[in-house]
Amino acid sequence: MKCAHCGGRLEILRVCRSVKMRCSRCSRTYPIGEVIHLLDEQTLDILERLNVIIYD
Numbered sequence: 001m002k003c004a005h006c007g008g009r010l011e012i013l014r015v016c017r018s019v020k021m022r023c024s025r026c027s028r029t030y031p032i033g034e035v036i037h038l039l040d041e042q043t044l045d046i047l048e049r050l051n052v053i054i055y056d
Contacts (some may be wrong), residue, residue, distance in 0.1 A: 001038055003028060008014060010035070019050060 001010040001021070008025025021030045032047075039047070 001035065001040060001043065012043065012050075014050065019047065 002008065003010055003023035003026060005028050006023060006026040008023040010021040012031065013020045013022040013029060019032060021035050022028070022031065022052055
């Protein structure tokens with residue numbers, strides 16, 4: 001997945017009880033709800049294993 005702002009790679013950011021996606025280049029964060037339709041299978045598999053609330 002790529003950041004809509006700069007094209008950098010989005011990574012999973014786990015913060016306390018929530019999960020967001022963060023760009024490795026510009027550090028912009030995205031709530032999962034904004035990018036859920038863009039997630040690849042690998043990222044979805046990782047998110048399924050996390051014991052947190054992922055939908056804000």
